[in-house]
Amino acid sequence: MTDHPTDLLVDLASDRHGGKVLAANDEFFAPKENLIADADPIWNPAKFTARGKWMDGWETRRRREPGHDWAIIRLGIPGIVRTVLIDTAHFTGNFPESASVEGIYLPGVTDMVELVRDPSRWTVLVPRRALRGDLRNEIDLDRTTPVTHTRLVIHPDGGVARLRLLGDPVPPDGLLDGTVDVDLAAIHNGARAIDCSDRHYSSPNRMLVPGRAEGMWDGWETKRRRGPGNDWAVIRLAGRGTVDRIELDTAHFKGNAPGSWDVEGIDAPGATIGNLRLAKWRALLENIPVTPDHRHRYEGLAGGPFTHLRLNIHPDGGVARFRAWGRSSEPWISPA
Structure with a gap:
């Protein structure tokens, strides 16, 4: 019996809980906000946009030079991430080859300059690993420290339907002081x-x-x-x-x-x-x-x-x- 069954963990990044994608370097085909949508991704074979096939996720353009794409997410609820779910549902020929996830604990910070000022403050939650298309790529973590923001890095480009950061919420700093209900x-x-x-x-x-x-x-x-x-x-x-x-x-x-x-x-x-x-x-x-x-x-x-x-x-x-x-x-x- 596990003390952290995945379906009883909280999606700390979900827009339902106040999560927000603060920035992404590219969102040519599909917007970054879809990454943390509470609803499961859907497929509509008949829907297209002026830029191509409509996809229920975040999708970048085809990269023609070295590098990678990224998105930074502010968690709706700070917490300890127990499982990372990189869902490539419906992305079959356009999913990333691999991905990694980093985290940082900076409560109250929304300034992108502050977030990226010192890369050494970010810690690796999920080392770079291969992804499979049209699949819920699930990675269990062994962590005991909370994060407030995460950065999803995809190599070299492509689409991700949802990023679920499943874990344990932690109380906001200073909330439980014993003086108020x-x-x-x-x-x-x-x-x-x-x-x-x-x-x-x-x-x-x-x-x-x-x-x-x-x-x-x-x-x-x-x-x-x-x-x-x-x-x-x-x-x-x-x-x-x-x-x-x-x-x-x-x-x-x-x-x-x-x-x-x-x-x-x-x-x-x-x-x-x-x-x-x-x-x-x-x-x-x-x-x-x-x-x-x-x-x-x-x-x-x-x-x-x-x-x-x-x-x-x-x-x-x-x-x-x-x-x-x-x-x-x-x-x-x-x-x-």
């Missing part, structure tokens, strides 16, 4: 869903993004349960702390909301997924009936300290948002 379950604050019983329709991390849900797709939904038991999701909080209030939202889930839910907590810094599954959890919210398409708020809890929360839904269904407000001065990890 923050949403300890928000991925932008450093939280992440690390385990769940079912993610047939979507990841539980969808519950932890900012704002109200845009639709049923923008939340966590499990398959219909045909046997005994219930579904659940474990959230590693942004930091060890107390939880004063919880918000659970079933917006857009009208015929498929859970019948009831409860929330448990545990104080287990650094615990593995296996240990958490076997551990004894403490009740924070007892089993409560659920109203479909409704925002539920529970205050005055004063529970903790907790490092993880477990949301149990009975027996199955969908949850749009999960919030856990409280105070912490102990981030789950300290930024480098």
Whole structure:
């Protein structure tokens, strides 16, 4: 059992999470912004532009001199990159021969001059390696330090549909000072869903993004349960702390909301997924009936300290948002 299953990692660079492609040296055939689009790449055989075939990705012109092409991305959420996914979907005769990825930790910096001023500050995340066309080229990393920006380098030219930087969010510098309430379950604050019983329709991390849900797709939904038991999701909080209030939202889930839910907590810094599954959890919210398409708020809890929360839904269904407000001065990890 891995503690970092790829489909429960957060795409730190996604435009859905605020990522932005700051610059690219060339985007003749297809714009750089496509690299981090949240939606999966599509193929339209009939669509062309004034410059050639329309492609759902970033594509540079054919290089006629030595060199390489590049794009610099500011992550929407600073974090530790666990897996890099260079997706060449639909690029069959026009994908790069090889690619590399670099990273840097410069929170708050958007100035390109500052980013490229000293190349030695960039560290190699993925050494140059061959790519295959029309394929999700997946590379697992063994890293413990966060990054805020990455640079994708392709050799010598070509097209990449998506760049996914899958990893663990880290709390923004200075956020968890223990003096004010923050949403300890928000991925932008450093939280992440690390385990769940079912993610047939979507990841539980969808519950932890900012704002109200845009639709049923923008939340966590499990398959219909045909046997005994219930579904659940474990959230590693942004930091060890107390939880004063919880918000659970079933917006857009009208015929498929859970019948009831409860929330448990545990104080287990650094615990593995296996240990958490076997551990004894403490009740924070007892089993409560659920109203479909409704925002539920529970205050005055004063529970903790907790490092993880477990949301149990009975027996199955969908949850749009999960919030856990409280105070912490102990981030789950300290930024480098």
